[in-house]
Amino acid sequence: MRRGAEDWGFRWADTKELTHGLHPYPARMVPQVARRLLGRYSKPGGLVLDPFCGSGTVLVEAVLLGRRAVGVDVNPLAVLLARVKSKPVEPGLVRGSLRKLLAEVSADLGLLRSGRLLAELPEFPNVRYWFKEGVGEELSVVMRRVQGLGEPRLRALALVCLSQCARRASNIYSAGDTFTKRLREEELQSHTPDVEHFFTQSVNKAITAMQAFYNASARGRFGVAQVLQGDARSLPLPDCSVDAVVTSPPYGEERSTVSYTRWSRVSAPWLGFTTEMFRSASRASLGESPRQGWRLPETLRAALEPVAREDPLLARAASRFFADYFSSLGEMARVLVRGGRCCVVVGDRSLRRRRIPVGAITREMGEALGLGHIKSFKRRIPSKSIPWSVAKGETIHGENIVIMRKQ
Numbered sequence: 283m284r285r286g287a288e289d290w291g292f293r294w295a296d297t298k299e300l301t302h303g304l305h306p307y308p309a310r311m312v313p314q315v316a317r318r319l320l321g322r323y324s325k326p327g328g329l330v331l332d333p334f335c336g337s338g339t340v341l342v343e344a345v346l347l348g349r350r351a352v353g354v355d356v357n358p359l360a361v362l363l364a365r366v367k368s369k370p371v372e373p374g375l376v377r378g379s380l381r382k383l384l385a386e387v388s389a390d391l392g393l394l395r396s397g398r399l400l401a402e403l404p405e406f407p408n409v410r411y412w413f414k415e416g417v418g419e420e421l422s423v424v425m426r427r428v429q430g431l432g433e434p435r436l437r438a439l440a441l442v443c444l445s446q447c448a449r450r451a452s453n454i455y456s457a458g459d460t461f462t463k464r465l466r467e468e469e470l471q472s473h474t475p476d477v478e479h480f481f482t483q484s485v486n487k488a489i490t491a492m493q494a495f496y497n498a499s500a501r502g503r504f505g506v507a508q509v510l511q512g513d514a515r516s517l518p519l520p521d522c523s524v525d526a527v528v529t530s531p532p533y534g535e536e537r538s539t540v541s542y543t544r545w546s547r548v549s550a551p552w553l554g555f556t557t558e559m560f561r562s563a564s565r566a567s568l569g570e571s572p573r574q575g576w577r578l579p580e581t582l583r584a585a586l587e588p589v590a591r592e593d594p595l596l597a598r599a600a601s602r603f604f605a606d607y608f609s610s611l612g613e614m615a616r617v618l619v620r621g622g623r624c625c626v627v628v629g630d631r632s633l634r635r636r637r638i639p640v641g642a643i644t645r646e647m648g649e650a651l652g653l654g655h656i657k658s659f660k661r662r663i664p665s666k667s668i669p670w671s672v673a674k675g676e677t678i679h680g681e682n683i684v685i686m687r688k689q
Contacts, residue, residue: 290315290661290683300342300495301367304488305446307337307360308540311530311627315661315683316343319528323623323685324349328525331617333514333610336542338364338507340528345370345505346498352524353509354517356566358559359445359546361511366442368507370500371435373493379436380443380485383427390423391478399423406551412452414470420477421448425552439492443484445549451475452548462545513566514610517617524617530627530681531610533640535569535603538596539631543567568610569603576605579646581639589633600633608647615651618688624653626684627661641682653686 292314297303302313316339324330326348332340335353337360344351345368353364393399401419403409409418421444428444431437453470455463465473499505512518514531533539543564550560564570578586582604590597614624628640645655661681 288659290318290659300346300498301491302339302342304367304491305337305363305442306449307363308542308545309530309533310337311339313339313343315627316340316528317347319625319683320344320347320349320526323625324526324528329523331517331519331524331527331614332529333517333527333614334529334531335364335509336360336530338367338509341368341507341509342495344368344528345507347505349505351505351507352519353507354512354514355509356511356513356563357542357546358511358555358563359550359553360542361509362438362445362553363442364507364509366435366438367495368509369435370496371439371492373489373496375433376436376439376492377489379431379433380440380489383431383440384482384485387424387427387481388478390427391420394419394423401426404551407557409551411464412454412548413448414453414473414475417451417475417477421451421552424477424481429554439488440485441553443481443488444552446484447477447481448549448552450480451477454548462541462548514568515606515613517613519617521616522619525619525622527614527618527622527624527626529614529625531607532568532603533629533631535599536564536567537569538599538633568606569599571606572602576601576608578604579643579650581646582643585636585638585643586633589636592634596633600638604643608651611644611647611653612651615648615653615688618653620688622688623656624648624686624688626686627681628684629681641684644682644684645686648684648686652689654689656685656687658685659683 292312295314297312320330320343328349330344330349330351333354335341335355338353341351341353341364355361355364390399394401401422403418403422413421424444424447428437428440431440453464453473455465510518536543543560547560578601586597586600618624626644628644630640631638641658645658648655661683
C-alpha cells in the first residue's frame with residue numbers, strides 16, 4: 283500500500299460480529315467496507331439500495347447507521363438470510379422462545395432414537411446423496427419443531443439456525459466452502475455428524491448475535507431494511523427513488539465462477555424451498571439469458587478477443603454475463619436520484635489465465651449510462667476460503683471499489 287493511501291483491507295477486523303456471522307454465504311462483502319461506503323456516500327434517513335444483497339451485509343450496516351435500506355436478490359436462501367440478519371428482534375423474546383425450542387427438539391430426538399417417533403424426509407432430489415441415513419430423519423424432526431413456531435420473526439431466525447446445522451451435518455466437504463463437493467467414500471465412513479449438537483450451537487450463537495445487534499441498533503438512529511426477491515435487471519422501484527447504491531455484484535456467470543444457487547441447495551430441503559425456486563433463481567442469474575445486438579464496450583472487447591480465439595464458448599458466456607451486468611447497472615442508474623452515489627465492489631476475474639479488468643469495465647459502462655466516475659479504490663483481500671491459485675489460473679486477489687455519481 284502506498285504511503286498515505288487509505289487502507290480498505292480491514293485485515294484485523296471482525297467480519298462476523300453481530301448478525302454478520304449467523305450463517306456463511308459465498309463472497310460476502312466485508313462489513314467494514316459497507317460501513318465506510320454508507321457513512322461516506324449516504325445520509326441518515328436516506329434510502330440505500332443493494333440490488334445484489336446476498337446475505338444482507340449492506341442492509342445490516344444500513345440499519346446500524348440509521349438508513350432506510352432495500353435489498354434485492356434472486357436467491358431464496360439469500361432473501362431469508364438478509365431478512366433475518368437485518369431485522370432486530372427483542373433479546374428476551376429470542377432467548378425464551380429459542381431455548382424452549384431446544385428443549386422440545388431434544389425431547390423429540392430422544393423419541394426418534396428410541397423408535398417412538400417417526401420422521402419422513404422432505405421430497406427433494408438427492409437428499410440421500412447429501413445426508414447420511416439417520417441424519418436426514420433427525421433434521422426432519424428439527425424442521426417440524428421450527429415450522430411450528432408461531433411468531434414469523436422467530437421462525438425465520440430458527441430456520442437460519444437449521445440451515446447452518448444442515449450444512450454442517452451434510453456430506454459436503456466443508457460447511458463454509460464456496461464450492462459444494464461431497465466427501466469421499468472413505469471419509470463418509472467416519473463421518474458421524476451430531477445434529478442436536480450442531481443445532482444447539484447455531485441457536486446459542488443466534489441468541490448472542492441477535493442480542494448484540496439489537497443493542498447496537500437501539501444505540502443509534504434505528505434504520506429499517508426491506509428485502510425483496512427479484513431481478514437486478516428489472517428492479518421493482520420507481521425512477522429516481524434511491525439516494526445511494528452500495529453493492530457487490532457477481533464477478534461472472536454462475537457456471538464459470540461461484541454458483542450461489544448450487545451452494546444454497548444443500549440446506550434447501552429443510553427450509554421449505556422447492557427445486558423450482560432454485561431453477562428460477564438460476565435462470566435469473568446474470569449471463570443465463572441470450573442477448574441480441576449487444577455491443578461490447580471497448581475495454582471488454584479487447585479483453586475478450588484473445589479468450590475467444592482459444593475458447594469461443596467461454597467468451598460468449600462472459601459476453602452474455604456482461605450484457606446482463608450492463609442492464610443491472612442501467613437499473614441502478616434509473617432508480618438513483620440525480621447526484622446520488624453508486625458504489626460498486628468488484629474483483630477482476632480471470633478467463634483462460636487472462637485477467638479481465640472488471641473495475642475498468644464497470645467505469646466504462648457507468649459512463650455510458652450517465653454514471654460519472656468519481657474515484658476508485660483498490661482493496662487487497664487479506665484472506666479467503668478458496669486457494670489463491672487453481673488449475674485454471676490465479677483466483678481473485680483484490681477488489682475494485684468504484685464510486686460513481688448520477689449526472
